[in-house]
Amino acid sequence: MSSSPNYLRPIDFKHGHIDMTHGAGGRAAAQLINELFAKAFDNEYLRQGHDGALLPLPSEGRLVMATDGHVISPLFFPGGDIGCLSVHGTINDVAMSGAKPLYLAASFIIEEGFALADLKRIVESMAAAAREAGVPIVTGDTKVVEKGKGDGVFISTTGVGVAPPGLCIDGRQAKVGDVILVSGTLGEHGVAVMSQRESLTFETAITSDTAALHTLVQTMLLALPDTQTLHVLRDPTRGGLATTLNEIAQQSGVDMLINEADIPVLPQVEAACELLGLDPLYVANEGKLIAICAPEVADTLLAAMRAHPLGQGAQRIGTVIEDAHGFVQMATRFGGRRVVDWLSGEQLPRIC
Amino acid sequence: MSSSPNYLRPIDFKHGHIDMTHGAGGRAAAQLINELFAKAFDNEYLRQGHDGALLPLPSEGRLVMATDGHVISPLFFPGGDIGCLSVHGTINDVAMSGAKPLYLAASFIIEEGFALADLKRIVESMAAAAREAGVPIVTGDTKVVEKGKGDGVFISTTGVGVAPPGLCIDGRQAKVGDVILVSGTLGEHGVAVMSQRESLTFETAITSDTAALHTLVQTMLLALPDTQTLHVLRDPTRGGLATTLNEIAQQSGVDMLINEADIPVLPQVEAACELLGLDPLYVANEGKLIAICAPEVADTLLAAMRAHPLGQGAQRIGTVIEDAHGFVQMATRFGGRRVVDWLSGEQLPRIC
Structure with a gap:
């Protein structure tokens, strides 16, 4: 993620919509990253402004890595939305090996014409879920596809955690009598x-x-x-x-x-x-x-x-x-x- | 990723197409994972058959994490395809901090009706790129969306690497005279x-x-x-x-x-x-x-x-x-x- 170039009007998050320029890697993309994603997810790692976030290495144990694509429809549902779901789902995948989740990465694939108000609501829900869980979103990516080639927004999240030494929690470990x-x-x-x-x-x-x-x-x-x-x-x-x-x-x-x-x-x-x-x-x-x-x-x-x-x-x-x-x-x-x-x-x- | 349930006919990779059951988490999904993804990407970590892959922890340095969504159109182009591109792109994002890439995760969002022959070609291209780079795909996820709600296949890859101690390669470090x-x-x-x-x-x-x-x-x-x-x-x-x-x-x-x-x-x-x-x-x-x-x-x-x-x-x-x-x-x-x-x-x- 990058710092914002100058000379752009603020994004209209009330009435605006995603257009193809938001995914083209230029000025509009940088502005969207800065005014929405970087602001909502803000943490010291994301602030590095580099595609690859540099992160403290756990001192012992094993790394755990899990990824989950979220394509839920509708995007908003009673009790949540695709934003908090995409944080919870991947934290849970990491946690199911007994690991402590440490970091999240988020990849957004957004359909042209998607309402910025909805995107903002989703991103803020993600940010709140990540903060509540104590697992920062340290890096991300945003792509835009033409209207009719996506469905609002898809979010793939990837989590990294650390499992303490000696733990052996695994789908192959169920034993007779358990x-x-x-x-x-x-x-x-x-x-x-x-x-x-x-x-x-x-x-x-x-x-x-x-x-x-x-x-x-x-x-x-x-x-x-x-x-x-x-x-x-x-x-x-x-x-x-x-x-x-x-x-x-x-x-x-x-x-x-x-x-x-x-x-x-x-x-x-x-x-x-x-x-x-x-x-x-x-x-x-x-x-x-x-x-x-x-x-x-x-x-x-x-x-x-x-x-x-x-x-x-x-x-x-x-x-x-x-x-x-x-x-x-x-x-x-x-x-x-x-x-x-x-x-x-x-x-x-x-x-x- | 999980082991295959019994009693299914082999998938027809020549004439078959993705349908919604391939994303539903049941028998068909498990079969697709086993007969395509697990086979092509095969490595000791993926073989654990768990959503979260357990991985050796580097002994020193800092972790680097990068993610990249791939939505390229067309999926096949002179010199490559979305599969190898999704491996190269994320390895490069990790490498640009001076880190050695260690592991990849892959999230697939596939459109209903997508030809299994094309999917197989893409997955095998990914597998070859990962092998050539020496960076295994250690975990993955597959989702299917209805026809007209996607565009063939989108692939979000996430990479984890390790940067040696003391390295400070960063977009903020350019100095006058460089x-x-x-x-x-x-x-x-x-x-x-x-x-x-x-x-x-x-x-x-x-x-x-x-x-x-x-x-x-x-x-x-x-x-x-x-x-x-x-x-x-x-x-x-x-x-x-x-x-x-x-x-x-x-x-x-x-x-x-x-x-x-x-x-x-x-x-x-x-x-x-x-x-x-x-x-x-x-x-x-x-x-x-x-x-x-x-x-x-x-x-x-x-x-x-x-x-x-x-x-x-x-x-x-x-x-x-x-x-x-x-x-x-x-x-x-x-x-x-x-x-x-x-x-x-x-x-x-x-x-x-």
Whole structure:
């Protein structure tokens, strides 16, 4: 990012729109970066004004790097917008290896004609989310595509963090006998977005759970006498709980058995899912995590989760069992058992 | 990235197309990741199968982080494609602080209906560029948007590198008396893309200069007895040489004087620019760098650049001069002087 050239009128953030010059790398692009992005995200690293931000190196551990493209539609939804979502989503991807997120990079692809007022709102929401999480946006890039070649704005964020030495939290670590925990109620994000898309309103408002989970993860790690007892962390976003558990089962070469009655879903989400023809097990979450741990620490971990504001609704939902199929099975409320398969089609496009 | 669920037919990379299920996080998405991305990019970090890749931490220095969205149109152009470009572009952004690039992350936003054959070609080109540069793609993300809401594929890449301790290469470091060097001929990338877009053919083929410049930068640093004498490195991409020099002049609070006769431009690029109504000073490059150094090391640096395959055409093009306006001036071939302004409008949209 660069300093502003002289002799330009201030940008009209109330009535203005993005045009192709904002992506051309010249005067207008520099002005937009300075008057919007640099101002909102302001921090010592971004102020270096270089494409590559120079950053302090952690003293020990391993680096963690994660990237996530955000194409959610609509851009604004109950409980959030693409801006805060793009910060939370990538922080969570970094945190799911037990790492402390340190830095974020943001790449914007903006459609010509996009209202500057909307862009400003999104950028300010990102900035607020990054500040609240304590993870600065240290570098960025902005491109503009012609009207009809994009959809408002897409934001790809990349996070870098540091995992303490010795930690081994990984989708391949689930072991037979392990306990499966979830940090709270499922399905709010997907249902909030879908209801906005379908212009539905419900008696009880459903808002996205979008949130940065890194402090919850740190709380969980601190509660454990031996962090090696925490085997897997994963945020059930696209594809929901069902798909995420299937991924882990496959990677670890185990089966899982979950209990339908123990899976926390808000009644209004349950009702909305019925109306929308959705299964809450497959609906995306943006502020929840799944933890798979050794059975002897499950109670300790659950208590630690419940003591954190983002884990108050944490539940034990099942166990890892032996089998060679990599299946996820569910004991239903009616006493039967069924296989909970991967999401096979497209349940909710552009949900994140 | 995750392991593949069972029971799917292999993807038809010859005749198939991207559909919305490839972005939904379920079975089809996992299959695409496994059969295309994981296979092409294969490395030990990606094989971890986790959103966040765990990576060795450099032992000293500072981290460098850079991100770049790629929206180039057309996706394939003489000399390259969006795939290798997205690797080179971000490696270069990291390298321009003098850092050694270590890891890349890639975020794909793909339009529904995009031919899988084209996607495969692009991903394999990325993989080859990353391998050749020795910088692995350690994590990634794929999203799909509806037909008409994107344009084939957009790729945002993020790079992390390490800068040795003590290095201070930065757009704010240009000093009065410094010498301005450029690593080779200017304008090939922009002209190659524009001629493809306009379906022009020239007698002498013009191909993009897209290349990873990190080994050139390392060669330059090794040639210097004191690396503190290298003040600024910058790759003149969007906006070209003129805009990049203006940015540096602004950031450093200096003026610059460049000599038109010393600026290397291939005759066929000169001719094509005339035909297309472009000024080569403003045309994007993807395999060139500008170096600004103390005058006493200019000859050493120039010799080191010319000894590297990517710096054979290096030239001394001007000097940093005192003034408070942050202007770039050019001594013309005809003996006059003119101000070389920022790119003010949109010369070449979607050039990178």
